[in-house]
Amino acid sequence: MKTWALVVDTWREALASFTLLGFLVVSILFQLVLVFALNLDIVDGGLAAVSLFGKAMPMHGRTPGIQEVVETGQATFAGMLYAMGVFLAVFATGSQVPHLLRRGTVDLYLSRPTSRAGILLSRFLGAVTLVAANFIYLCGGVFLIISLKTGVWNPRFFVATGLILVVFLSFLGFMYLVGVLSASTPLSIMLPYAIFIISMPLAAHDRIAAAMDSRLAANVVQGLYWVLPKSSEIGRDIVSLVLGRGGVSIQPLVTTVAFGAVCLVAAVVLFNRKNV
Amino acid sequence: MEAVNPVIEATALAKEFRHWGRVVRALDGVDLKVGRGEVFGLLGANGAGKTTLMKVLLGLAAPTTGRVRLRGRDPRDTAARRRVGYLPEGHRFPAYLTGRSALWLFGRLAGVTEDDLGSRIPALLDLVGLAGRGDDRLGRYSKGMTQRLGLAAALIDEPDVLFLDEPTDGVDPVGRRHIRDLLLEARGRGTTIFINSHLLSEVERTCDRVCIIHNGRVVREGGIDELTRPGQRYKVRLAGAPAVDLDRLQISGASIASVDGHLEVTVESLEALNALIDRARAERLLIAEVAPLRSNLEDIFIDTVSGEDRGSGRGARGSEQPAPNRPPSPEPRAPREDGR
Secondary structure: OHHHHHHHHHHHHHHHOOHHHHHHHHHHHHHHHHHHHEEEEEEOOEEEEEEEOOEEOOOOOOOOEHHHHHHHHHHHHHHHHHHHHHHHHHHHHOOHHHHHOOOOOHHHHHOOOOOHHHHHHHHHHHHHHHHHHHHHHHHHHHHHHHHHHHOOOOOHHHHHHHHHHHHHHHHHHHHHHHHHHHOOHHHHHHHHHHHHHHHOHHHHHHHHHHOOOOHHHHHHHHHHHHHOOOHHHHHHHHHHHHHOOOOOOHHHHHHHHHHHHHHHHHHHHHHHHOOO | OOOOOEEEEEEEEEEEEEEOOEEEEEEEEEEEEEEOOOEEEEEOOOOOOHHHHHHHHOOOOOOOEEEEEEOOEOOOOHHHHOOEEEEOOOOOOOOOOEHHHHHHHHHHHOOOOHHHHHHHHHHHHHHOOOHHHOOOEHHHOOHHHHHHHHHHHHOOOOOOEEEEEOOOOOOOHHHHHHHHHHHHHHHHOOOEEEEEOOOHHHHHHHOOEEEEEEOOEEEEEEEHHHHOOOOOOEEEEEOOOOOOOHHHHOOOOOEEEEEOOEEEEEEOOHHHHHHHHHHHHHOOOOEEEEEEOOOOHHHHHHHHHHHHHOOOOHHHOOOOOOOOOOOOOOOOOOOOOOOO
16 A cells, blocks of 8 residues: 555654644643633533633623533634644645655655655645644544533534635645645745735625726736635634534635645646656 | 667657756767666766666656657556666655665555565665664664665665666775675676666676766767777786886887886787887896786776767767777776776
């Protein structure tokens, strides 16, 4: 199984660069805080008191329903994880293709009787398993701790985690394309960040296009909106989903997945043609 | 000599690189055939196109024009690279791997089964002298150790075609001999070996046939024996260190040196040899040895490349030609130590 060998290779690289260890330490710390430092006093299905590290949090005389509290907490966590997690995941995997393409290294891989597409896609799969395992560990742990502490089981939180992973995959596809084209780690990290940030205001593409002086500029804005991932809409959908206030919009999700898929296919095609 | 049923074949091969609008022609009409079980040496100065040629032969780079076949297939076809070992020049294994995990990874990519790797990895580590260092991170390996590991990785799928780009680069003399022995062993098993090396003495000892590439073109090609066959140069050894006026032994083009208590005179033609013998006999000197001298590969290489640079060696391309305008040697040349 050549694919398995390359997935293992990706994990070894992540282990050696302490990416996995760093993520694991942060995740464990966060979970320990939830387990030991966060105390929730639940009375008749409502949250009577909250303390963090032994310090009581102000309740302002309210006794919100525990269901609402859990969903709000999870939605906040999912929203933060969406922004932070994608950034961290891009940072953790940004060097994969540039390291593979290093002079003297790439020959060792490509001279084997393994297709170039197989090598690139297996490394992609390795990165996906790596990030998925980290997400599942962190989110699964948070989900379990909160659910056991409160008795509120909100499976939509898990669906949200899946959505975050899908967005990351889209950016990973783009990162692979940048990596194949440039063989540069800084560019492979910075350009996905730039796309993430640029695509945020494009959620208001109609209003921005209407404010444009020229038709060309308006078309550029509309084009960018349709081509780039829909970071803002998906972020909003994730929060709504966890709060139980709505489902996932299909169009932003499909176009975001399409962006990543097209980038990944382009990366494979270019990698196949690349002289090393 | 031309290979019948070639394992490696290049026909009218050209490769151009474009860099910011500038076109660099790295290979220019290379024709090459290497037969099964042959050890073939690729020689050339820095930038001659050796590594590019090797990469094109392996399918790592596509030719601009021309045709390449590796065991009858396009080398970019994955199946053509089965049981093909490659040791790239200046290779860099990922530093996070250990010797053992590197062999596992590249063995798996070569399609070797887990069971076979279980026995082959320790055997290969032992073979290249890294038995006790297999679990060390590669970041702690010296250059020579990395080179030996590279050779082990190239041998992991028991290849029947082996491409080696500077295999002894950074390796000490003992390691070099070890690598040479491994290659000779591989040749004994019928492995076709394609070597690119600057160490001409190593190439001369290891290869059956060589080609010299210069500015992307094959300028000379032939068997080692053909290229270094005795020409018109002879060495005459006079017994002892006779007290003779050396001027009286001076023949046109001759060089005289004292070696191990004997006088050795090297002459450049059959006529000069006979004239020297006449004079030595006239001086009643004892002639201990008369031997024709072979050129070594270094001489052939330098002569060919210098000739090409002077623009006088164009006719040597692709055929056996006498070396043009050999510069006078400052020292007499000794016969080859292996008796060739």
